[in-house]
Amino acid sequence: MTTLNRVAITGIGIISCLGCDVDSVSDALRQGRSGIVVDEERKSLGFRSALTGRIDGFDGKKVLSRKERKSMPEFAVQAYAASRQALDMAALDETLVRSEDTGLIFGCDSSCLAAIEQVDLLRERQETKSIGSGQIFRSMTSCVTMNLNTLLGTKGACWSLSSACSSGGHAIGQAADLIALGRQKRVICGGAQEINWQSMCSFDGLGAFSVREDEPSAASRPFSADRDGLVPSGGAAAVVLENYDDALQRGATILGEVVSYGFSSDGENLSVPSRGGLQRAMLQALQRANLQxxxxxxLCAHATSTPAGDVAEAENIKAVFGENSPLVSSLKSMTGHELWMSGAAQVVYCTLMARDGFIAANINFKEPDEAARGLRIVTQTLPHPPKTVLCNSAGFGGTNACLVLDFGESH
Incomplete structure (x- = not known):
């Protein structure tokens, strides 16, 4: 039987509507501070909902030169910034970063704005030569990893993983598997999501967004009976994973451990989650971790504040845990739904909670609906860290990713 390597978390980075550095984001999580606003431009354009997460204080010009940014949409620049934060925290020597033992995997499922911009240029100028070479790379779904690979000089695995709103979770899981199997010694992994209105107009047309524009910070209400839809958001989250023994040997600070990765697909519906798919992924993650x-x-829930999605997740959680629910919160109550990056962002948020000694609340929770009754929803910040965590993420098409994280005393 193959002996699997342990997988350490040694660095994290985040650009989100809660802040542009880990300490600001940790403070927002502790305080229960929302990053959701009303975007008046969306309202003037005819959006049903003008609610969105908003990233304040991020300036890509301070991160990369104009030439470097030429082939990068804003969310790819944010992914680079988050990765740099994570690498600085991990204190990885550049020779280790620029190694064939170092991989790069990010979850990303669209690069919408760049595609629109190049079509607009063609229609305006009636020629293709003025579009510019940068738009080729900006418009590709793999734009994050191809650009980061060039900038960071990694020489191992390099690809983007596309699986809707579970993309970030699958990216972290696949990176951990590569290390566990000995195929990479370390992987920079995460997720990224564009936050512009152009990428959200068709989603708005589905009627899935909350319309509580009178109080934006209270619009996202996962598991609450009075929820009326999700709030879109985005940014970038990055995690440095390493072979545990190698990290110990070089004297790294170990923040936690990715113990296992479970996955499944529903095989049923494009947009409606099933009553069994996420359950199978959770059970697989627990089994692989040898945990009851x-x-x-x-449990860091995927719950996005949609009527059908939250019910399905609550029922899947109950099917796994029965009457003994762990503490549960959905941090999307503060961030909105960060879509492709959300699974990776949850790993960053949980690592921050473990590092800084608290469990963040599921804010805006009033009363549970029937499905959520019996879940131990965290409604106030708790003054103690999580130790053994299950992170759920799920996406359109019925794709599910679950990660078990350990933040025990040994770290």
């Missing part, structure tokens, strides 16, 4: 359900003390 009662050993999970905190």
């Amino acid at each position: 359900p009662q050993q999970i003390d905190y």
Whole structure:
């Protein structure tokens, strides 16, 4: 039987509507501070909902030169910034970064704005030569990893993973598997999501967004009976994973451990989650971690504040945990739904909670609906860290990713 390597978390980075550095984001999580606003431009354009997460204080010009940014949409620049934060925290020597033992995997499922911009240029100028070479790379779904690979000089695995709103979760899981199997010694991984209105107009047309524009910070209400839809958001999250023994040997600060990765697909519906798919992924993650359900003390839920999605997740959680629910919160109550990056962002948020000694609340929770009754929803910030965590993420098409994280005393 193959002996698997342990996988350490040694660095994290984040650009989100909660802040542009890990300390600001940790403070927002602790305080229960929302990053959701009303975007008046969306309203003037005819959006049903003008609500969105908003990233304040990020300036790509301070991160990369104009030439370097030429082939990068804003969310790819944010992914680079988050990765740099994570690498600085991990204190990885540049020779290790620029190694064939170092991989790069990000979850990303669209690059909408660049495609629109090049078509607009063609219509305006009636020629293609003025579009510019940068738009080729900006418009590709793999734009994050191809650009980061060039900038960071990594020489191992390099690809983007596309699986809707579970993309970030699958990217972290696949990166951990590569290390566990000995195929990479370290992987820079995460997720990125564009936050512009152009990428959200068709989603708005589905009627899935909350319309509580009178109080934006209270619009996202996962698991609450009075929820009326999700709020779109975005940014970038990055995690440095390493072979645990190698990290110990070089004296790295180990923030936690990715113990296991479970995955599944529903095989049923494009947009409506099933009553069994996420359950199978959770059980697989627990089995691979050699854990019983009662050993999970905190569950970071995918719950996006949609009527059908939250019900399905609540029922899947109950199917796994029965009457013994762990503490549960959906941090999308503060961030909105960060879509492609959300699974990776959850790993960053949980690592921050473990580092800084608290469990963040599911804010805006009033009363549970029937499906959520019995879940131990965290409604106030708790003054102790999570230790053994299950992170859920799910996406259109019924794709599910679950990660077990360990933040025990040994770290």
